[in-house]
Amino acid sequence: MATPMPVALIDDDRDLRRATAQTLELAGFSVSAYDGAKAALAELTADFAGPVVTDIRMPEIDGLQLFATLKGMDGDLPVILMTGHGDIPMAVQAIQDGAYDFIAKPFAADRLVQSVRRAGEKRQLVLENRMLRRAAEDAQETLPLIGQTPAMENLRKILRHIADTDVDVLVAGETGSGKEVVAQILHQWSHRRKGNFVALNCGALPETVIESELFGHEAGAFTGAQKRRMGRIEHASGGTLFLDEIESMPLATQVKMLRVLEMREITPLGTNEVRPVDLRVVAAAKIDLGDPEVRGDFREDLYYRLNVVTISIPPLRERREDIPLLFSHFAARAAERFRRDVPELSENVRHHLATHAWPGNVRELSHYAERVVLGVEGGAATPLPSQPTGGTLPERLERYEAEIIRDALAANDGDVRRTIEALGIPRKTFYDKLQRHGINRGGYASRK
Ligand SMILES: Nc1ncnc2c1ncn2[C@@H]1O[C@H](COP(=O)(O)OP(=O)(O)OP(=O)(O)O)[C@@H](O)[C@H]1O
Ligand SMILES: [Mg+2]
Numbered sequence: 001m002a003t004p005m006p007v008a009l010i011d012d013d014r015d016l017r018r019a020t021a022q023t024l025e026l027a028g029f030s031v032s033a034y035d036g037a038k039a040a041l042a043e044l045t046a047d048f049a050g051p052v053v054t055d056i057r058m059p060e061i062d063g064l065q066l067f068a069t070l071k072g073m074d075g076d077l078p079v080i081l082m083t084g085h086g087d088i089p090m091a092v093q094a095i096q097d098g099a100y101d102f103i104a105k106p107f108a109a110d111r112l113v114q115s116v117r118r119a120g121e122k123r124q125l126v127l128e129n130r131m132l133r134r135a136a137e138d139a140q141e142t143l144p145l146i147g148q149t150p151a152m153e154n155l156r157k158i159l160r161h162i163a164d165t166d167v168d169v170l171v172a173g174e175t176g177s178g179k180e181v182v183a184q185i186l187h188q189w190s191h192r193r194k195g196n197f198v199a200l201n202c203g204a205l206p207e208t209v210i211e212s213e214l215f216g217h218e219a220g221a222f223t224g225a226q227k228r229r230m231g232r233i234e235h236a237s238g239g240t241l242f243l244d245e246i247e248s249m250p251l252a253t254q255v256k257m258l259r260v261l262e263m264r265e266i267t268p269l270g271t272n273e274v275r276p277v278d279l280r281v282v283a284a285a286k287i288d289l290g291d292p293e294v295r296g297d298f299r300e301d302l303y304y305r306l307n308v309v310t311i312s313i314p315p316l317r318e319r320r321e322d323i324p325l326l327f328s329h330f331a332a333r334a335a336e337r338f339r340r341d342v343p344e345l346s347e348n349v350r351h352h353l354a355t356h357a358w359p360g361n362v363r364e365l366s367h368y369a370e371r372v373v374l375g376v377e378g379g380a381a382t383p384l385p386s387q388p389t390g391g392t393l394p395e396r397l398e399r400y401e402a403e404i405i406r407d408a409l410a411a412n413d414g415d416v417r418r419t420i421e422a423l424g425i426p427r428k429t430f431y432d433k434l435q436r437h438g439i440n441r442g443g444y445a446s447r448k
Helices: 014-026 037-043 063-073 085-096 109-141 150-162 179-188 207-215 251-263 300-306 320-338 347-355 361-374 393-411 416-423 427-437
Strands: 006-010 030-034 052-055 079-083 101-104 169-172 197-201 240-244 280-285 309-312
Touching: 006 014, 006 037, 014 030, 014 052, 014 109, 030 037, 037 052, 037 063, 052 063, 063 079, 063 085, 079 085, 079 109, 085 101, 101 109, 150 179, 150 309, 169 179, 179 197, 179 240, 179 280, 207 251, 251 300, 320 347, 320 361, 361 393, 393 416, 393 427, 416 427
Parallel strands: 006 030, 006 052, 052 079, 079 101, 169 280, 169 309, 197 240, 240 280
Antiparallel strands: none
16 A cells, blocks of 8 residues: 655644644545744755645734745645635635646535645656666766676676665676776665775785875874875765775785775774775775785785675676677767767777687777777777688787787786786887787776
8 A cells, every 4th residue: 555645834823733634634644743934844855756736814923934944945745725815815826826726615525635635646656767867866976887698697687686775795807807896886786876986906005005095194203294184084984995906005005905895994004093985895806816826925814704695707708798889889989089970880899899809808899889980990900710710820920819819918908017017028029019910009988
């Protein structure tokens, strides 16, 4: 059964208030009766779900003032005025100002009930629309997690379950697989979205600054610390702390981080002060920290502390059915951004989508979609197996090598250091090969 529609009734006359309340209760409304505007205003909120019925003549705050106050609070709240004979001109003015209706006293019960019913229906519609709009706004804020494979459906289900709990989460997945998207969703889908989402790349910070970044410092805590600075952990208090590339956190910091996770408090550098923090920690790792072989000297105790819940995002090659969906999404987005049309997919592009291993996962796919839209890919740019596969062994190896280098560049946004690392070759060899294969590194730079 639907919950009865609430009605707020305000009348200073006790007998009339009781009689009117009874009329409305009998008609199926749930009435909150108040003997004056003050009492009503103390309880009514902007999202009050039903109409307000008020007498005009009341001591202190009269019905018209109450109407004006309510209108300021929520312009869509329907207010019905009950007026004595002499107040009709005022009531007409109030209607022009947006009051829902007025009813001249004495009135027939029917007349009141009908007006309240209509006002209630209108109210319900307004609130429904409001809710839909808010939901739409929320949805827009949230980054999309595209994918219809069972793995992705499952991932979304888990995220829905744990997002609004305070449990710490370890997100594992290859580069570009969506770890940060997952972390942001955990934040957005929780009450913590009102706080900060603080992302900290543990691999990118030099060891010398990571601690003052994390914990903050007092002025003069060390050379160069001129001003007091709030650390990132404290900044994330009330929100979410995202520790990206946790596997590259320096050992000394790991010890301190473990303490933060256990005690939920920090001590800024240069102080003895202990400050409590209200945190949800989401950590991301590209490697399997659960495997002692792989974990290396990453602290086992920190791993176990982080690993309350581990979410593993499968690599794109293990959910190939999502590739077309993701590609269309990124191509449409790129087309809009670059003011181009989404091109017809060439045989080359189709083939690439269907056969490529996507070592850079979703990020690589998104950059590929951008290049296709920009027309720098999709023609003969990438040697594909659909092109002549023949030739001598050295020729074929050459082609294969060029493809591997292009893939590595794409997976690493054209970042030379990371590409070289991924390929495991000396810098000079890398540049020599670029030149020999006529590969333009610039074409792979991130276009975020
Ligand atoms: N399921 C998905 N739906 C839509 N976009 C996605 C999805 N997964 C990843 N992306 C997009 O792909 C890009 C890479 O994702 P993200 O930054 O989350 O990867 P990551 O796992 O953190 O990578 P890295 O380890 O290299 O930091 C982002 O632009 C992100 O928006
Ligand atoms: Mg990331």
